[in-house]
Amino acid sequence: MKSAPEHPRESERLALLDQFQIMDTEAEQTFDELTELASTICGTPISLISLVDHERQWFKSRVGLTASETPKSIAFCSHAILQDEVFTVNNALKDDRFADNPLVTGAPDIRFYAGAPLVSHDGLPLGTLCVIDQTAKSLTGEQTRALKILAKQVVSQLELRIKNRSLQKMNENREKVFSVIAHDLRGPFNSILGFSRRLTGKSDVMRPERITEMADSILNASMTVYQLLDELLQWSLQRMGAYNLNMRRQLLSHMVDADQKLLQDSLDVKNQTLRKNFSDALEVRADATLASVVLRNLISNAIKFSPPGSAIEVQAAEVGTMVEISVLDRGPGISPVLAEQLFKGPVESHLGTYGEYGHGIGLGLCYDFVKMQGGEIWLDRVGSSGSKITFSLPRAN
Structure with missing residues (x-):
């Protein structure tokens, strides 16, 4: 058995996989339907959405298999993510890389494997959409193309999750900023306006000490507004990833x-x-x-x-x-x-x-x-x- 070498950009790939926050999440109908469709089109009893991290391949969705993960060292998908096209093994028993693989010599008794890499927009593979059979076989050109198209749909769904999270976070941040503006800025602004009006209208009859007190209050309120606006700006830049x-x-x-x-x-x-x-x-x-x-x-x-x-x-x-x-x-x-x-x-x-x-x-x-x-x-x-x-x-x- 030959374990696959690491991807040339392995650290970047793993960092990207972490960003998706998909590992060990619950089953989702969208992914299950794509997996089922791949199995039907390719005529295989097993189909998986496999995500490969530093030590295992974990199945986000699976058809015809009870296991939820396997070690990365024996995973066919570890080889598939190194390829640009669909990685195919027509008969694992006749392939030196896999003939003595535990997944071939024992359950699930893999003979045929075809895996389409799940490649992000950054050009990094996260895992595969793969189909498996216990009988040696080949895919037709149409089946291979369909598998690639379905793999792109899996990636689209994964990236949609990130966009949805970003939108949710932006909405939360927007509400927080509006809340601060509405609540925390109103007080000091009202103080500035109130004291300024009183100074403008009554400064000629006020005692000098009272004028000084009111000027100090305006200064304090102005400093509060300045600090808050500065913090809001820095906080917004940081939250939007623009810093x-x-x-x-x-x-x-x-x-x-x-x-x-x-x-x-x-x-x-x-x-x-x-x-x-x-x-x-x-x-x-x-x-x-x-x-x-x-x-x-x-x-x-x-x-x-x-x-x-x-x-x-x-x-x-x-x-x-x-x-x-x-x-x-x-x-x-x-x-x-x-x-x-x-x-x-x-x-x-x-x-x-x-x-x-x-x-x-x-x-x-x-x-x-x-x-x-x-x-x-x-x-x-x-x-x-x-x-x-x-x-x-x-x-x-």
């Missing part, structure tokens, strides 16, 4: 300084300070845009929930092959109930110590962006003495 990751050496200190400049007005309004507790020479390997979104979101949350006059701290240290970066606030802390929801999706918004508006996608976005860069993010501390959220990024070297 190109650019991992490079980054000085962590420079990244924190850049985010502090953007958030300095918010710090000044609450008379807060931002402290860096790590070496100025510490470097990470990161995408500057994504890492900045994560840092800015965590620092912004710390500003929001920390009391006036408090200090917010950014800590960092090398741990093995990673750099762990923490943002500590002096706020009321995160309850155990809320802690369970963090990083799993949108969470309920809460007002900050100055009534700042929150929004639901921030930490979920942080989770996605950290994972994209090969790191992890977690809540380091739960309780009433402030919060500490830590995330990791690869070391620069």
Whole structure:
């Protein structure tokens, strides 16, 4: 028996097969009908839709066979996916590659095999639509052509599954964006409009301190809108697959300084300070845009929930092959109930110590962006003495 060699683009082929999320799924009528049709047209008692992964061939659909899979090493389909055309074995007993194959010497006693590769639009074979008989035989030209056409229909159905999943995901993302726009943007926009109208109509009779308070409120609301719109843009690009990751050496200190400049007005309004507790020479390997979104979101949350006059701290240290970066606030802390929801999706918004508006996608976005860069993010501390959220990024070297 001769096992088939690996496909020349085996790693790409397996990665593509994973994307289809088809392995070990339940039987589906669409595929079963195509398998039955192949068996009828080719006049064989057995017909299979066989998908070949790294160690087995698994049957998405089968006619005339009870087994759901076989080892890849003995699979006829492992040979078939290496071919551009239908792979045919007219009499396995007279073929050196298969004469002593367990599938020939024992059940299902294969003598005849014909497999049409299931080739994706990327030119990579996922498996085969094959027909099998216990008697040596040949297919006619019309039967061979029909088998190829049916194989293309199988691929079309597989790719349709991906498109349907993408459409469903796009609809879910669209609803999430609309929800954020409708709920989270309305509050700060109403604040900006309300305070602006009052300043426009009554600034000449207001006390200077009141004018300053209202100007600070407008600034806070504007910063919230800016941050939310920026996060929505980055989140949408990432979810649509339009973002190109650019991992490079980054000085962590420079990244924190850049985010502090953007958030300095918010710090000044609450008379807060931002402290860096790590070496100025510490470097990470990161995408500057994504890492900045994560840092800015965590620092912004710390500003929001920390009391006036408090200090917010950014800590960092090398741990093995990673750099762990923490943002500590002096706020009321995160309850155990809320802690369970963090990083799993949108969470309920809460007002900050100055009534700042929150929004639901921030930490979920942080989770996605950290994972994209090969790191992890977690809540380091739960309780009433402030919060500490830590995330990791690869070391620069």
